Amino acid sequence: xxxxxxxxxxxxxxxxxxxxxxxxxxxxxxxxxxxxxxxxxxxxxxxxxxxxxxxxxxxxxxxxxxxxxxxxxxxxxxxxxxxxxxxxxxxxxxxxxxxxxxxxxxxxxxxxxxxxxxxxxxxxxxxxxxxxxxxxxxxxxxxxxxxxxxxxxxxxxxxxxxxxxxxxxxxxxxxxxxxxxxxxxxxxxxxxxxxxxxxxxxxxxxxxxxxxxxxxxxxxxxxxxxxxxxxxxxxxxxxxxxxxxxxxxxxxxxxxxxxxxxxxxxxxxxxxxxxxxxxxxxxxxxxxxxxxxxxxxxxxxxxxxxxxxxxxxxxxxxxxxxxxx
Numbered sequence: 001x002x003x004x005x006x007x008x009x010x011x012x013x014x015x016x017x018x019x020x021x022x023x024x025x026x027x028x029x030x031x032x033x034x035x036x037x038x039x040x041x042x043x044x045x046x047x048x049x050x051x052x053x054x055x056x057x058x059x060x061x062x063x064x065x066x067x068x069x070x071x072x073x074x075x076x077x078x079x080x081x082x083x084x085x086x087x088x089x090x091x092x093x094x095x096x097x098x099x100x101x102x103x104x105x106x107x108x109x110x111x112x113x114x115x116x117x118x119x120x121x122x123x124x125x126x127x128x129x130x131x132x133x134x135x136x137x138x139x140x141x142x143x144x145x146x147x148x149x150x151x152x153x154x155x156x157x158x159x160x161x162x163x164x165x166x167x168x169x170x171x172x173x174x175x176x177x178x179x180x181x182x183x184x185x186x187x188x189x190x191x192x193x194x195x196x197x198x199x200x201x202x203x204x205x206x207x208x209x210x211x212x213x214x215x216x217x218x219x220x221x222x223x224x225x226x227x228x229x230x231x232x233x234x235x236x237x238x239x240x241x242x243x244x245x246x247x248x249x250x251x252x253x254x255x256x257x258x259x260x261x262x263x264x265x266x267x268x269x270x271x272x273x274x275x276x277x278x279x280x281x282x283x284x285x286x287x288x289x290x291x292x293x294x295x296x297x298x299x300x301x302x303x304x305x306x307x308x309x310x311x312x313x314x315x316x317x318x319x320x321x322x323x324x325x
Contacts (some may be wrong), residue, residue, distance in 0.1 A: 033188070049186040052076060056147065057170035060098065064170075064216065072216040074166075078151055078185035081164065081174075087216045095240040098169060100225060100233060105146040105168045108233045109192035111175060112141050112209050116228055120221035121321045122281045129219035130174065130212030131228070137179050137207045139198035142191075144173045144213075144226075149187045149195070159210070160202025163195050171220075174212035177204045215239055221283075224319050242284075242317030284320040297324040 025037040028047075035047035054076025055061045064072045070092070075083040101108060114133035121128060135141075147167035155162040161178035179199025189195065200207045213222045220243055226233055282293055290301045290312060301312050307323040316322070 046186060052186070054150075054166065056166050056168045060096075060170040064096070074216050076150065076166075079153075081151060081155065081159070081162070082217045084217055087218055089215070089218050089244050090241055092239075092241040095238050098171075098237040098239055099235065100145075100169050100171075100237050101235050102169070105191075107191035108145055109142045110226060110228060110231050111144055111173075111211050112139060112198065113231065114139075114209065117208060120219070120223065121283060122323075127219075130176075130210050131222050133209040133211060133228070135198040135207055135209055137197075137199050140194050141175050141178060141196045141198055141209055143189045143193045143195050145169060145171075145191050147173075147189050149183045149185055149189055152181050152183050152185055152187075155202060158203040160204060161196065161199060162202075165189055165195070170215070171225075172214045172217075174210070174214065176210035176212075177201050177208060179207075218244060220244065221319055240317060242320040280323065280325045282322050282324050284316050284318055284322065288316065288318075290316065293322065293324065299324060 024039075026040055027038040029036050029038070033046065034049070036044050037047055037050075038044045054074060061074070064070050065074075072087040072089075073084040077083045112133050112135050114135045116131050117134050118128060118132040120131055141163075143165055145165075145167040147165045149163065150166045150172070151162060151164035153162070154160065155176070159174070159176040161176075161181050163175040163178065163181055163183060164172055165175075166172050175196055177199055178196035179201060180197040181195075182197070183189065183193075183195045198207055198209055204210075211222055213220050213225055220237075220239075222228075224234070224243060225237055282288075282297065284293075290304055294301045294304055304310075304322060304324065305312055307325075310316075
């Protein structure tokens with residue numbers, strides 16, 4: 001296909017694609033990665049990406065999007081963070097088994113080898129949707145899994161320089177407060193590739209990496225997937241409503257909303273406490289029961305049930321966050 005035909009084909013395709021701008025490309029050239037379309041404002045895209053629907057895990061999407069009891073959506077948008085705010089994970093009845101790694105995509109990488117200064121869960125009355133990793137400005141941040149960059153630019157509502165990557169396992173990862181972004185939208189990424197430099201941009205008080213893992217736009221505790229201390233990953237993830245905030249967090253944030261809370265870059269989270277003296281919430285661990293948690297925090301099972309809208313006979317799940325005060 002010659003250069004003129006490629007450009008003509010791209011122009012005709014623009015009217016069919018929501019993600020593309022309403023102006024036409026001014027030049028076309030070829031690279032080892034595909035045919036590049038160049039636009040008047042110096043932005044560009046690959047011709048091959050113009051028909052990409054955003055589905056990275058076909059089997060998961062067919063189950064989660066087509067089942068009428070779920071119907072979750074995950075759109076491909078390069079200019080907003082949250083692509084769909086209607087995915088009500090609180091209504092989940094079943095447990096979904098996800099392979100975090102598979103034979104085609106076996107690699108992973110801890111985004112940065114830093115101390116966790118704040119974990120996932122409630123903090124200062126709001127939810128902290130990820131973990132904060134301590135770093136120095138300019139430190140290299142790396143991609144967690146193989147995937148494709150969906151968002152890579154400055155986020156005005158709090159994240160600062162933000163990178164979002166969608167992965168072949170169906171998850172998305174967020175890397176916020178970077179001092180510099182090293183990748184662009186639609187770029188193919190391998191686990192461990194440098195994607196940004198650590199920083200203190202956006203709503204941040206000290207250099208750190210705010211790292212999130214999201215399932216169809218809804219945040220999951222990254223520590224359910226990564227052991228940051230030993231630099232390990234759990235190959236399998238069981239997704240049920242208990243892994244989300246309050247056992248069923250609904251993404252009520254508007255599209256492109258700000259992060260729920262900001263990182264302190266060196267503070268500690270006022271969440272789960274083994275002593276129970278200061279904590280307002282408790283993350284369920286192996287062996288926990290409502291009775292055991294009630295004793296630990298000097299309260300009663302009845303009070304825990306009232307605070308969390310559950311019954312004493314309900315099953316609690318590892319990783320579930322319960323209000324205790």
